[in-house]
Amino acid sequence: MLYREAGDYKTSYVADSQTFPIKFDRYGYYVLLGFAFLVMPLIINDYWANSIVVPFLIYAIAALGLNILIGYCGQLSLGTGGFMAVGAYASYKMMTAFPELNIIFVIVLAGVVTAGVGVLFGLPSLRIKGFYLAVATLAAQFFLIWLFTRTAWFYNYSPTGMISAPTREIFGVPVTGPRASAVSMYMICLCFLVACAWLARNLTRGSIGRKWMAIRDMDIAAEIIGVNPLIAKLTAFAVSSFLVGISGALLFAVYLGAAEAGEAFGIDKSFLVLFMVIIGGLGSIFGAFAGAAFLIVGPVLLKLLLVNSLGWPTDLAAHLEIMIVGALIIVFLIVEPHGIAALWRTIKEKLRLWPFPY
Amino acid sequence: MKMTKLAATLAATMVVAGPTLAETLHFPSLSYRTGPFAAGGIPFADGYSDYLTLINERDGGIGGVPIRQTECETAYNTERGVECYQSIRNDNPLVLQPLSTGITYQLIPRTMEDGIPMHTMGYGRTSAVNGEVFNWTFNYPANYWDGASVIINYLLDENEGSLEGKKIALLYHNSAYGREPIPTLTRLGETHGYELVTIGVDSPGQEQGSQWLQIRRERPDYVVMWGWGVMNPTAIQEAANIRFPMENFIGVWWSGSQQDVRPVGSGAHGYKALAMHGTGMDYPIYADMQQYVIDAGKYAGTGDEVGTVLYSRGMYAAMLAVEAAKTAQEIHGVAAITPAMMRDGMANLEITEELMAELGLPNFGPAFSVACENHGGSGAAMIQQWDAEAGEWNLITDWISPDRDLIMEMAMDDSLAYAAENDITPACMN
Numbered sequence: 001m002l003y004r005e006a007g008d009y010k011t012s013y014v015a016d017s018q019t020f021p022i023k024f025d026r027y028g029y030y031v032l033l034g035f036a037f038l039v040m041p042l043i044i045n046d047y048w049a050n051s052i053v054v055p056f057l058i059y060a061i062a063a064l065g066l067n068i069l070i071g072y073c074g075q076l077s078l079g080t081g082g083f084m085a086v087g088a089y090a091s092y093k094m095m096t097a098f099p100e101l102n103i104i105f106v107i108v109l110a111g112v113v114t115a116g117v118g119v120l121f122g123l124p125s126l127r128i129k130g131f132y133l134a135v136a137t138l139a140a141q142f143f144l145i146w147l148f149t150r151t152a153w154f155y156n157y158s159p160t161g162m163i164s165a166p167t168r169e170i171f172g173v174p175v176t177g178p179r180a181s182a183v184s185m186y187m188i189c190l191c192f193l194v195a196c197a198w199l200a201r202n203l204t205r206g207s208i209g210r211k212w213m214a215i216r217d218m219d220i221a222a223e224i225i226g227v228n229p230l231i232a233k234l235t236a237f238a239v240s241s242f243l244v245g246i247s248g249a250l251l252f253a254v255y256l257g258a259a260e261a262g263e264a265f266g267i268d269k270s271f272l273v274l275f276m277v278i279i280g281g282l283g284s285i286f287g288a289f290a291g292a293a294f295l296i297v298g299p300v301l302l303k304l305l306l307v308n309s310l311g312w313p314t315d316l317a318a319h320l321e322i323m324i325v326g327a328l329i330i331v332f333l334i335v336e337p338h339g340i341a342a343l344w345r346t347i348k349e350k351l352r353l354w355p356f357p358y
Numbered sequence: 359m360k361m362t363k364l365a366a367t368l369a370a371t372m373v374v375a376g377p378t379l380a381e382t383l384h385f386p387s388l389s390y391r392t393g394p395f396a397a398g399g400i401p402f403a404d405g406y407s408d409y410l411t412l413i414n415e416r417d418g419g420i421g422g423v424p425i426r427q428t429e430c431e432t433a434y435n436t437e438r439g440v441e442c443y444q445s446i447r448n449d450n451p452l453v454l455q456p457l458s459t460g461i462t463y464q465l466i467p468r469t470m471e472d473g474i475p476m477h478t479m480g481y482g483r484t485s486a487v488n489g490e491v492f493n494w495t496f497n498y499p500a501n502y503w504d505g506a507s508v509i510i511n512y513l514l515d516e517n518e519g520s521l522e523g524k525k526i527a528l529l530y531h532n533s534a535y536g537r538e539p540i541p542t543l544t545r546l547g548e549t550h551g552y553e554l555v556t557i558g559v560d561s562p563g564q565e566q567g568s569q570w571l572q573i574r575r576e577r578p579d580y581v582v583m584w585g586w587g588v589m590n591p592t593a594i595q596e597a598a599n600i601r602f603p604m605e606n607f608i609g610v611w612w613s614g615s616q617q618d619v620r621p622v623g624s625g626a627h628g629y630k631a632l633a634m635h636g637t638g639m640d641y642p643i644y645a646d647m648q649q650y651v652i653d654a655g656k657y658a659g660t661g662d663e664v665g666t667v668l669y670s671r672g673m674y675a676a677m678l679a680v681e682a683a684k685t686a687q688e689i690h691g692v693a694a695i696t697p698a699m700m701r702d703g704m705a706n707l708e709i710t711e712e713l714m715a716e717l718g719l720p721n722f723g724p725a726f727s728v729a730c731e732n733h734g735g736s737g738a739a740m741i742q743q744w745d746a747e748a749g750e751w752n753l754i755t756d757w758i759s760p761d762r763d764l765i766m767e768m769a770m771d772d773s774l775a776y777a778a779e780n781d782i783t784p785a786c787m788n
Contacts, residue, residue, distance in 0.1 A: 046444065046447075046448070047444050047445055047448075050440070050441075050444040051440075051441040051444045051445065055437070149532055149558075149560075150558075159537065159538070159540065159541045159772070160459075160463070160483075160534035160537050160538055161533075161534060161537050162460070162463050162534045164463065164467070166779065166780070167780075177467065178467035178468045178470065178471040179471055255437075255440070256436060256437065256440065256464060257440075257464055257467065257468070258436075258463045258464045258467075259436070260460065260533060260534055262532060262533060262560060262561055263435075263436060263460055263533060263561065264436060264437070266561075300441065303431075307430075307431075308445075313391075313429075314389065314391060314429045314430060314431035315391030315392055315396075315400075315431060317431065318391070318392040318431045318433060319392060322392075
């Protein structure tokens with residue numbers, strides 16, 4: 001019934017290769033976008049925006065970035081936290097060095113800086129693969145955090161080593177710093193997420209994305225058919241780090257407001273984003289969103305349920321939360337190893353035939 | 359700021375005018391009972407909660423208005439700290455005590471904007487002593503720079519007034535918290551002629567092999583520690599392993615509780631730490647505590663932390679908060695105070711020895727008073743030493759005063775730099 005492509009005629013190649021070829025999907029996407037941009041800002045309250053939606057949007061960008069590297073290009077990376085820190089510190093240095101620079105450019109440039117760093121640490125991927133590459137990126141994680149905690153220049157010689165985001169405005173509306181309202185924070189994160197998702201989707205279905213997937217599936221075969229592994233792998237590292245850098249900059253400047261490298265961007269961040277990608281579904285844009293929602297929104301909702309609604313002790317709730325989320329991860333990996341995105345695909349298949357399955 | 363004041367006044371009139379609102383005083387607790395720092399977070403949260411429960415049960419609240427407690431788990435994690443703050447900020451929280459320097463740094467600008475007072479007792483941003491810049495942040499009765507200075511003054515006493523040619527190693531938790539004393543110790547080193555070696559330990563601090571190797575190589579005369587959570591027992595264990603003389607190993611007040619020394623056993627005998635308040639059960643208040651809270655089964659947590667160092671600290675923090683609320687009620691003549699009124703109470707708080715005795719805590723903490731120019735109290739602290747055989751901390755000095763002139767001078771520089779960065783015109787409120 002739903003998701004039926006019968007009667008949905010395409011008369012051009014462009015129409016046939018669009019992101020949402022099924023009409024129902026496409027309209028759903030437009031409605032969702034309209035809802036996110038027009039309705040959400042009016043109805044969202046401070047707590048929801050600040051504690052649930054904004055971190056979800058930011059982590060979704062990070063998951064998109066890592067998904068390009070792992071899901072599309074097959075290069076395992078454990079350096080996400082470190083790359084997010086690069087984005088955060090780059091944005092901090094630019095915000096303080098050029099106070100006049102618009103925050104949007106600051107965040108995009110922070111992504112560009114991170115892309116450069118990502119390419120640098122992606123160079124070993126030309127020689128090593130799989131677990132060995134994971135170890136190399138793990139080294140990047142520890143090196144970058146070490147660099148940001150030991151080199152005083154990065155935190156402008158502040159005695160505590162904390163960086164804190166000054167107030168910056170877009171069209172006179174503060175989006176960073178303590179005066180930023182929940183709605184303005186929501187809107188800037190949403191705009192970046194939509195732009196990043198659009199970029200990621202269009203890159204992955206174009207020739208670059210095909211090269212990445214060829215490398216992922218079998219790098220020797222890809223090289224034989226003419227894919228340059230140097231360019232393919234390094235572009236994957238660059239694009240992935242660009243997105244991760246943007247999310248790091250947003251996390252620091254918009255959401256946290258103040259951060260220190262070891263605490264905010266430690267190895268646990270790398271694992272968190274990696275879990276998002278794995279649970280959401282490798283090689284899927286939707287998977288990045290689903291994974292981020294599962295691991296960011298899930299625990300907060302669980303906390304609200306256990307502590308605020310049921311009135312359980314906070315420590316018990318915190319421990320239960322770890323256990324429940326951990327158990328759910330295991331259940332997911334057993335029941336649906338390809339992640340929530342694969343689950344969604346199955347549901348879609350079922351919905352196509354519903355209510356008359358054969 | 360104007361908007362905040364307006365909003366605060368509006369909120370105040372709403373609370374006073376709205377008879378439908380249940381009149382309670384909301385004291386939130388941003389605690390951490392999980393994670394690598396839970397060993398320190400649990401006793402503090404228990405002490406804080408038990409004292410407020412005692413006030414409710416024994417006195418029926420503050421000025422007749424019952425206290426409402428809420429708890430939010432931060433796990434010492436700044437992201438969860440922000441989430442907790444968001445969940446309570448519209449609920450008229452009278453005072454925030456996050457017990458984390460990292461979370462404090464994040465909340466300082468937000469609380470200033472929202473008009474919610476924050477009390478960081480013995481932690482947080484030291485330069486918040488300048489109340490003209492940090493109107494909403496208080497760090498009485500002592501802060502990190504006081505602590506560093508007290509340790510140096512104590513060592514000066516031990517060495518007949520001169521530390522010339524001595525070598526002091528600072529072993530610190532590599533975070534905003536641990537780096538806080540470095541400027542003070544460096545400055546004092548220039549004055550007193552000792553050499554400072556700073557050695558960072560990455561969080562959480564279970565791995566300290568290389569750091570202690572460095573200490574062995576450097577052979578410092580004294581090791582000063584700024585540690586927290588699991589880092590403390592690990593460091594004391596490592597010191598015992600290399601046979602570092604324990605009496606030359608001094609921790610800050612966050613590195614001096616039972617949880618830190620007990621795991622090391624007899625090896626920890628003689629370890630010293632700062633004490634910003636008394637400890638143990640020899641205070642009259644524990645009779646009431648036993649009667650109204652513990653025997654009544656209304657204690658927080660498991661109730662086995664009563665009387666430990668960090669439990670005492672949580673109790674002390676709650677006591678100062680309750681006294682500030684009383685002061686606020688006196689100033690404004692209103693029983694159901696708002697966060698803005700609470701700030702006035704904190705800014706005019708005066709703790710005397712008579713008051714401490716009256717509260718059942720004689721000589722527990724220093725006598726001090728808070729003023730707009732000084733949100734930091736007296737800064738005095740004592741030195742306590744661990745007796746592993748008896749299993750208790752013994753105070754070995756009286757109150758030692760810090761080098762307050764130097765600290766105020768440094769705090770002034772730092773706070774004015776913050777004011778310039780954030781477009782704040784230094785001024786006292788009201």
